[in-house]
Amino acid sequence: MAEHIDANLNGHVAIDSCEFQRMFIQFLSEDVNTVSNPIAVNRKYPANDIIVYSNDYFAQMRAYSSSIIKNIFSNVFIYRFSCIPCNISWIVFIESCFLSIFLPKTEEHPRFADCLSFIFNQEHERDNCICENCNSKLVIHIGTLDDAHFVAVLKDKKKFNRWFLYNDEKREK
Structure with missing residues (x-):
């Protein structure tokens, strides 16, 4: 397992413990994957019917990967993106074994709920994203x-x- 992780570091000399843990769980899950011929998974969908598209995504994920590690540790986050100029929205499914929380700099002793609300607040990133439709x-x-x-x-x-x-x-x- 260590050689597999070391071979995938892509020349990085050092990684932190969270990155190592993420890689370890990923490779362990791949090793015990019961799907013999995985198919590619579509992660991006239109935002008009989240229930239909989430069912499609989960069906694709079951055909891509199935393991006890994934069943225990995996979470799926759904991110919604919207382009204001062309009024198009889409959703992206991101699977992860971790929930990274951020500690607000403004509070000396933040509550856990405050850290979570920072992650799930709506963001307005007009200058940091690209819309595939208007390509600005x-x-x-x-x-x-x-x-x-x-x-x-x-x-x-x-x-x-x-x-x-x-x-x-x-x-x-």
């Missing part, structure tokens, strides 16, 4: 749904009228 901005997602890196390509129309690549703290032309 570009955000590049590198990795998986659980572990990823984002790179943004944005055009500054007000000052420079040029495209910039934002990668972590760096801005490049």
